[in-house]
Amino acid sequence: MSAPSTAAAHRGLRRFRAPAPPPPERCELCGIELAGRHRHLVDTRNRGLACACPPCALLFEQAGAAGGQFRTVPDRFLSDPDHRLDDVVWDRLRIPVGVAFLLDNTTLGRAVALYPSPAGATESELEPSAWQAVHDATRLAGLLAPDVEALLLRRTEDRIECHLIPVDLAYELTGRLRMLWRGFDGGAEARAALADFFADVARRAREPHEEARRP
Ligand SMILES: [Zn+2]
Ligand SMILES: [Zn+2]
Numbered sequence: 001m002s003a004p005s006t007a008a009a010h011r012g013l014r015r016f017r018a019p020a021p022p023p024p025e026r027c028e029l030c031g032i033e034l035a036g037r038h039r040h041l042v043d044t045r046n047r048g049l050a051c052a053c054p055p056c057a058l059l060f061e062q063a064g065a066a067g068g069q070f071r072t073v074p075d076r077f078l079s080d081p082d083h084r085l086d087d088v089v090w091d092r093l094r095i096p097v098g099v100a101f102l103l104d105n106t107t108l109g110r111a112v113a114l115y116p117s118p119a120g121a122t123e124s125e126l127e128p129s130a131w132q133a134v135h136d137a138t139r140l141a142g143l144l145a146p147d148v149e150a151l152l153l154r155r156t157e158d159r160i161e162c163h164l165i166p167v168d169l170a171y172e173l174t175g176r177l178r179m180l181w182r183g184f185d186g187g188a189e190a191r192a193a194l195a196d197f198f199a200d201v202a203r204r205a206r207e208p209h210e211e212a213r214r215p
Helices: 004-009 054-064 087-093 128-137 167-180 187-204
Strands: 039-043 048-052 070-072 099-105 110-115 122-125 149-155 160-166
Touching (some): 048 054, 054 070, 087 128, 087 149, 099 167, 110 128, 110 167, 149 167, 149 187, 160 167, 160 187, 167 187
Antiparallel strands (some): 039 048, 039 070, 099 149, 110 122, 149 160
């Protein structure tokens, strides 16, 4: 649970400090060496990501359900082709660019939007009514696990896409886009990175009814 005073102190726009996982690939809980792709835990106290080996990820998947500092990032991808997100809802989020991640951040006690911009990766707190509008428009918002999953929204000329993805991938893409982003539309390189990312998400995503209900 977050202290309201902390949330108040953090209110508003700020530069996002990406909790990028450190390069040495060792499990940060037991120290074992990690081979290639691995899972991550969110450190809710320090707002960071920790690399984890499969047994540690599993351990904290179970422990995380009861709350605690470390929470394992799930590896599910969901899409909602029937969402009712439209320009009215989008405008209420006050995101100046065409792509954003929405997270339910329990440390801040607020939902936040994370997006690339000409000024670097930016995080802004969402008005509760704007977050409610997202809830009303897509069932993915109700399925979103706080701190460890993100809603990925993209507005193109003719539609809005809405997916639910693991938060470590959201941070990873934000970090990559920070290096590439130019102007308000991102420029060619950022658009290419986004196209790759969305193709990968679309390939992995299922619809919510294919997903077993969480306990
Ligand atoms: Zn471990
Ligand atoms: Zn890692």
